[in-house]
Every structure is written in structure tokens, then in C-alpha cells.
Amino acid sequence: MTEASSDVPTRATAASAATASTTDRADGNGAQATSIVEAVDVHKRFGSLEVLKGVSLSVERGEVVVLIGPSGSGKTTFLRCINHFEKIDQGRISVNGRLIGYRVDAKGNLREERAAEIARQRAEIGFVFQHFNLYPNKTALENVCLGPRKVRKISRDEAEELGRRLLQRVGLEAKFDVHPAQLSGGQKQRVAIARALAMQPKLILFDEPTSALDPEMIGEVLAVMKSLAAEGMTMIVVSHEMGFAREVADRVVMMDDGVLVEEGPPRQIFDHPAHERTRAFLAKLL
Amino acid sequence: MLATTGLHFNTSFFWSHLTNPTTAFLQGLWTTVYLAIVSQTLATILGLFLALARRSKIAPLRAAVWLYTWIFRGTPLLVQLMMIYDGLAAVGLYRFSNITIAGLVVPGVVQAAVVTFTLNEAAYMSEIIRASLNAVDSGQLEAALSTGMTPMQAMRHVIVPQAVRFVIPPLGNDFNAMMKNTSLASVIGVSEMFLVSTEISSTTFNTFEIFAVAALYYLALTTVWGFVQSAIERRIDRRWGIVRPPRSSWLSSWGRRQVPSFGSGATIGGSIDPALEGLDPGRR
Numbered sequence: 001m002t003e004a005s006s007d008v009p010t011r012a013t014a015a016s017a018a019t020a021s022t023t024d025r026a027d028g029n030g031a032q033a034t035s036i037v038e039a040v041d042v043h044k045r046f047g048s049l050e051v052l053k054g055v056s057l058s059v060e061r062g063e064v065v066v067l068i069g070p071s072g073s074g075k076t077t078f079l080r081c082i083n084h085f086e087k088i089d090q091g092r093i094s095v096n097g098r099l100i101g102y103r104v105d106a107k108g109n110l111r112e113e114r115a116a117e118i119a120r121q122r123a124e125i126g127f128v129f130q131h132f133n134l135y136p137n138k139t140a141l142e143n144v145c146l147g148p149r150k151v152r153k154i155s156r157d158e159a160e161e162l163g164r165r166l167l168q169r170v171g172l173e174a175k176f177d178v179h180p181a182q183l184s185g186g187q188k189q190r191v192a193i194a195r196a197l198a199m200q201p202k203l204i205l206f207d208e209p210t211s212a213l214d215p216e217m218i219g220e221v222l223a224v225m226k227s228l229a230a231e232g233m234t235m236i237v238v239s240h241e242m243g244f245a246r247e248v249a250d251r252v253v254m255m256d257d258g259v260l261v262e263e264g265p266p267r268q269i270f271d272h273p274a275h276e277r278t279r280a281f282l283a284k285l286l
Numbered sequence: 287m288l289a290t291t292g293l294h295f296n297t298s299f300f301w302s303h304l305t306n307p308t309t310a311f312l313q314g315l316w317t318t319v320y321l322a323i324v325s326q327t328l329a330t331i332l333g334l335f336l337a338l339a340r341r342s343k344i345a346p347l348r349a350a351v352w353l354y355t356w357i358f359r360g361t362p363l364l365v366q367l368m369m370i371y372d373g374l375a376a377v378g379l380y381r382f383s384n385i386t387i388a389g390l391v392v393p394g395v396v397q398a399a400v401v402t403f404t405l406n407e408a409a410y411m412s413e414i415i416r417a418s419l420n421a422v423d424s425g426q427l428e429a430a431l432s433t434g435m436t437p438m439q440a441m442r443h444v445i446v447p448q449a450v451r452f453v454i455p456p457l458g459n460d461f462n463a464m465m466k467n468t469s470l471a472s473v474i475g476v477s478e479m480f481l482v483s484t485e486i487s488s489t490t491f492n493t494f495e496i497f498a499v500a501a502l503y504y505l506a507l508t509t510v511w512g513f514v515q516s517a518i519e520r521r522i523d524r525r526w527g528i529v530r531p532p533r534s535s536w537l538s539s540w541g542r543r544q545v546p547s548f549g550s551g552a553t554i555g556g557s558i559d560p561a562l563e564g565l566d567p568g569r570r
């Protein structure tokens with residue numbers, strides 16, 4: 001990563017931030033503009049435990065990647081590295097051609113970015129948590145509006161209009177003024193998705209968005225995610241919902257023990273897995 | 287008068303001072319109230335900054351706050367009061383003198399009392415606020431950060447507002463104690479309710495009667511505060527969308543405040559952090 005290559009896409013980021021549309025954002029920056037996430041040889045250790053052992057993944061604009069793998073294999077950690085919730089020990093991750101969480105100093109070493117810059121980068125990356133993490137002291141509408149108001153600094157009226165539109169989009173037009181305590185799990189997760197959408201992200205990361213839900217609520221959340229995919233949103237989804245993956249994923253990536261074992265179209269991975277570890281994992285899943 | 291049994295209780299003096307207190311007594315009551323309110327308010331603000339400083343990346347700052355808390359929690363309030371008013375003047379460091387704020391004369395002793403109560407209470411408040419900030423689920427910080435807030439913005443717009451709910455019960459306890467502790471200001475000559483009562487006692491010799499009146503007024507203050515605190519707690523709960531069953535009586539809310547249980551409602555979704563259980567309400 002040179003100084004120059006981290007400079008050019010910064011302008012691309014600013015330019016595409018102006019267009020709210022999720023489509024047609026490749027604005028003439030060549031090959032780099034089509035690949036939105038670029039992870040190269042990412043290593044992550046917690047103390048002596050190496051959790052990511054050289055993960056490389058490139059995600060195209062508008063692509064839906066479903067990440068599968070056994071519990072403890074490092075899926076959550078990898079997602080968290082992508083928006084710099086975790087510092088990485090080796091390798092690099094860029095989003096929109098811009099290094100995430102780090103900059104290259106004069107000597108060519110990686111230095112951690114300032115908090116304000118990291119925040120600016122995160123504003124363009126949505127994150128949907130397994131346990132929703134809605135603000136319990138705020139209504140559904142306030143949950144959605146807070147980010148746009150405080151980060152984008154748009155007016156309350158404007159934010160509320162945006163919030164209502166997004167809550168409608170996830171089918172919660174009846175729940176604007178309801179608090180999370182009074183919502184079902186499925187409704188909470190849909191509010192959380194609307195909250196992520198409110199920042200008009202270029203990419204949304206989903207960490208097991210349906211695994212904390214009762215079975216009857218999984219469908220409503222997956223339906224919202226499908227509609228997002230259909231509209232061209234770039235998504236990396238940690239999920240073991242095979243039906244969803246088959247229908248929506250462009251690519252399924254299998255992770256085990258901190259490495260990506262294999263990847264391919266859903267039909268290939270689910271029906272003809274090449275790797276023994278994938279086969280063993282899928283056998284346990286069914 | 288029950289002089290024949292050897293019991294000297296001046297009933298009419300008691301009733302007249304209770305129902306129709308002297309101007310001096312009422313001024314003392316007012317001083318007690320504003321001393322407590324002003325000190326508690328300033329202490330809460332200072333306590334918030336101390337709590338945030340305890341989370342700072344700068345180690346000497348953290349150490350300084352720790353030292354401050356250690357000293358103010360580890361020494362008697364009475365000693366602090368004497369050192370700050372008489373002690374500072376005696377060593378020639380600072381002498382509190384009367385000042386006029388917005389046309390109101392604030393006596394030096396009152397300033398010294400406010401400063402002492404604030405500094406002392408801020409040490410406790412910083413611990414309360416620190417534990418309450420820690421009690422907010424870490425997922426909340428990450429949710430805020432994921433929408434592009436800086437850590438400072440997340441603290442201000444997400445973490446602190448949620449911590450308020452955990453702060454109120456122990457803060458209510460402290461304010462209850464504060465109203466009673468203001469009586470210590472009498473030793474440096476603040477004419478609050480206790481000192482005025484002492485003066486009435488020494489001129490009328492109706493010692494038991496006047497202090498019984500004072501006790502009832504203190505009790506009224508803390509009881510009214512108990513209601514106010516419950517109302518604040520219910521209001522915060524409503525803002526969280528939590529509906530608690532109405533309490534059977536004010537006595538049960540009183541009992542609850544003595545042993546604070548954070549968010550006692552069974553309808554609450556989130557769990558309460560065990561860090562809060564270290565808060566000791568009855569430490570004075």
C-alpha cells in the first residue's frame with residue numbers, strides 16, 4: 001500500500017458518498033472501484049491464541065458473501081476486523097480502496113488512524129449484531145435517527161423522515177414510537193438493519209443476524225436481507241441459514257480454525273464441497 | 287407541661303415551633319436545602335468528569351483521580367470542613383470571604399461548606415458514575431461506533447444517557463445523606479437548620495422540643511426527596527419503555543432505596559452489571 005494509492009480512493013469515497021443510490025457507484029477509478037473489500041493475509045491474535053491465521057478475501061461491489069464455519073473458527077473476529085473493532089496484527093484490510101483503521105507513515109509503516117478518521121470510515125460500513133444492540137432508552141425511530149443526526153449532522157426533521165422511510169422499508173411502520181423492550185426479536189433485528197441503513201453504508205456486515213431469534217421470526221429478517229441484496233447492497237453475512245445462502249449468496253466462504261478453507265457458489269459448496277472440513281461441518285449442520 | 291411526673295416536655299413550644307417556625311429557623315431550613323442541592327449538583331458534575339478521567343488513557347491523570355478519591359473517601363467530612371475553612375486560612379493559603387453573586391451575599395462560611403461538600407461528594411459520585419458507565423452493555427458502545435460515532439460522541443449520546451438510569455438510585459441515597467450531613471456545616475458557623483436549632487435551644491432551654499422539631503423537618507426533607515426520586519425513576523423507566531407494576535405503598539419504595547436494586551422490575555430485558563453491586567449505599 002503506497003501513499004498514492006490510499007489517496008486516490010479517498011476522493012472516490014467522498015464522491016460516492018454524495019450519491020445515496022446503492023447502484024452504479026463505480027465512478028471511473030478502474031479495477032479498484034469494483035472491489036469494495038480487500039483483505040490480504042489478515043492475522044489476529046488474542047494473547048497467545050492466534051484466531052485469524054492469514055485470511056484473504058476480496059468482495060465485489062454488490063456482492064453477497066455468506067461466511068460459514070464452526071463456532072470459534074474466527075468468523076466474528078474477521079467481521080470485526082473489517083470495521084476496525086479489532087486491531088489486526090499482520091496483513092491489511094481496505095474498504096473502497098482505503099486502508100481501514102491504519103495509515104501508512106513516512107517510513108512505510110502502518111500506524112493506527114485517529115479516532116475521528118476511524119469513525120468516518122465506520123460510518124460507511126453497517127454492522128448488524130447477533131444480539132441487535134438497540135439503544136434500550138430510545139424508540140425504534142430514535143434508534144434509527146441518532147446516527148444520521150449526530151454523525152451526518154442532519155436536522156431532526158430530516159432524520160425522522162429518513163427514519164420513518166427506513167422503518168417502513170423493513171415493515172415496521174406501526175412501531176415508530178415503540179421501545180426495544182416492547183419489540184419481538186425479529187422486529188428488533190429489523191430496526192437494527194434500518195439503523196445501519198440510515199447511514200447509507202456502502203457495505204453491511206451481518207454477524208449471525210438470525211441466530212438469536214425464535215424460528216418463526218427468522219423469515220422476516222431474512223426477507224429484509226434478501227430485498228437489500230436485490231437492491232445491490234454489498235453484504236458479508238455470517239449465517240448458517242442454508243436456504244438464504246442458496247438463494248441470495250453470490251459466494252459462500254467456509255472458514256475453519258482461522259483460515260478460509262474453500263469458497264465458491266452456494267451450490268458448489270453445499271452440494272459438492274471440495275474440502276473434507278467443509279463436508280464434516282455441513283454434515284453436522286444438517 | 288408534665289412537670290409532676292418529672293418529664294419536662296413543653297408541648298405548646300413544640301407545636302408552635304413545628305407549625306409556625308421562626309424566621310431564623312426557616313432561613314436555616316432554606317440554607318440546609320440549598321446547601322444540599324447546590325453541593326450535590328456540583329458534585330455530580332465534578333464526579334462525571336472524575337469518572338471520565340478515571341477512564342482516560344493518561345496514566346498520571348488516572349492516578350491523580352484515584353488519589354483524590356482515596357483521600358476524600360478516607361477522611362471524615364468534619365475534618366475536611368475544618369481544614370478547608372479554618373485550616374486554609376490559618377496557613378495563609380486561602381480565606382473565604384463574603385462575595386455577592388447576582389445581588390445575593392454569599393457568606394464565606396457557606397462557600398467553604400459548598401466547596402467541602404462538593405469535593406467530598408464528588409469522590410463518591412465519581413465511583414457511582416464509574417460503576418454506572420461500566421454497567422452499560424459494551425454492545426451499546428459498539429452499536430454507536432458502528433454508525434460512525436467517535437468514542438466521545440458514543441459516550442455522550444449513548445453511554446451516559448443510559449448510565450443515568452443506574453446512577454439515580456445511589457445518587458438518591460447520597461442526596462439523602464447530604465441533606466443530613468449539611469448539619470456539620472454548623473461547626474464553621476453556617477446558619478443552617480441545626481445551628482439555628484442549637485441557638486434556639488440555648489436561649490429557651492427547650493432542647494428536646496426544638497431538636498425534635500428539627501428532626502421532623504429533616505425527616506420531611508428526606509421523605510419528600512424519596513417521592514421525588516421515585517418519580518424520577520419511574521419517568522426514566524417510561525423513557526426506556528419499561529412499565530413497572532405500581533408500588534403498593536411509599537414504604538416499599540423507601541425500603542427499596544435503602545438497599546438499592548437496580549431496575550427491580552421483572553419486565554426489564556437487559557441484565558444489570560455485577561460491577562454495580564460493589565456500590566455501598568450505607569457507607570457513612
Ligand SMILES: Nc1ncnc2c1ncn2[C@@H]1O[C@H](COP(=O)(O)OP(=O)(O)O)[C@@H](O)[C@H]1O
Pocket residue numbers: 046049051069070071072073074075076077078
Ligand atoms: N476479545 C477476545 N479475547 C480473547 N479471545 C477471543 C476474543 N474474541 C474472540 N476470542 C476467541 O477467538 C476465537 C474465535 O472467536 P470468534 O471470532 O467469535 O469465532 P466465531 O464467530 O467463528 O464463532 C474463539 O476461540 C474465541 O474464544
Ligand SMILES: [Mg+2]
Pocket residue numbers: 075076077207208
Ligand atoms: Mg461468532
